[in-house]
């Protein structure tokens with residue numbers, strides 16, 4: 265195995281993530297995020313990983329959408345990165361926690377204006393009458409904020425996933441894949457291999 269694992273899984277993640285970026289893996293920051301609702305129904309969707317915040321994997325979304333509602337009743341989540349060009353997969357499991365208002369505001373302010381308008385327009389995951397209806401609503405929101413800085417909607421912000429497990433998966437021939445697991449928290453991690 266060519267990768268030199270350190271004891272801190274965050275360091276390993278950051279090194280592999282940077283390598284994926286340098287090697288031009290498309291959407292290398294996209295992760296599949298799984299949540300589970302109060303009826304134990306899982307759901308999964310792609311979100312963009314926006315960096316480690318206080319040793320947690322951050323992403324931004326609408327707090328009132330499906331994933332936000334799931335996390336409200338069950339903060340246990342899982343996320344997976346898959347980089348096909350490198351034949352690598354990184355899985356994490358952990359607990360989701362909202363970022364602070366200051367952290368969410370800082371990120372919201374950096375977003376393109378159209379995305380900021382979208383955050384006010386979309387009642388994410390709810391039924392809509394038609395796409396035209398949604399576009400009209402976006403125009404109304406745009407008119408409302410014309411000439412002003414768009415403030416962060418209170419229902420929009422970030423989470424960080426505080427990991428309790430990392431699994432680094434490297435494809436090998438004959439399906440003899442290598443799976444390196446780190447279980448624990450903070451600076452205290454137990455390291456072992458898992459059968460492919």
Ligand SMILES: Cc1cc2nc3c(=O)[nH]c(=O)nc-3n(C[C@H](O)[C@H](O)[C@H](O)COP(=O)(O)O)c2cc1C
Pocket residue numbers: 291294307308309310311312313323324325326329330331332388389
């Ligand atoms: C490449 C890609 C990146 C996405 N990034 C985000 C994101 O960062 N945040 C987000 O809320 N939705 C993102 N989405 C949309 C989600 O996959 C999903 O449709 C949306 O969040 C609603 O999910 P929910 O109804 O389960 O809450 C992205 C979709 C794709 C394909």
